[in-house]
Amino acid sequence: DTGVSQDPRHKITKRGQNVTFRCDPISEHNRLYWYRQTLGQGPEFLTYFQNEAQLEKSRLLSDRFSAERPKGSFSTLEIQRTEQGDSAMYLCASSFMASRGSTLEQYFGPGTRLTVT
């Protein structure tokens, strides 16, 4: 297994355009997370899935953002009508949730760096 992969690694777009990012988790992992990291800050939680179900969304995830994981494998994060404030690194992570009380070690991908001009 090669770990969590994300595509593209870099995206430059003009304000107002739509963008979509893809994340492929570690194959046996049933949980998938999206985080956003701005310069000089730690990652901030956006949303997460268990299998295909989206279980939680942060208030950071405005209605311009939508995430899907249709078959419980890869996930996409779409940003509509991008704004300059959306410029950030978008990180994907995955984990395997076995039972309540397990330590949820999350494995991160390399991220997609979005620049909105």
Added chain:
Amino acid sequence: GNSVTQMEGPVTLSEEAFLTINCTYTATGYPSLFWYVQYPGEGLQLLLKATKADDKGSNKGFEATYRKETTSFHLEKGSVQVSDSAVYFCALITFAGGTSYGKLTFGQGTILTVHP
């Protein structure tokens, strides 16, 4: 809610110096604690973890002890190397039930630079 506070950076050390990066937290519920490291141009990697009070996590010469009484999880290494230059993030997860289960809360990160 949950929050993590790390010492202000950047931290600059000479090779073989002793390293401490302070981390304190507030949490609802009983947290598990983590240190992640981000090397230049790479993704976040789990460095070490601790799941209950007085546990010591260790990896690659780094150590951190879960101190519930002081709500701290300070990262230490006895002798740093140039290759340890990276950004270090303290993080936690709580198992508070409901939909708050499973997301990491990170500190702001501490940049470490080690000179030869």
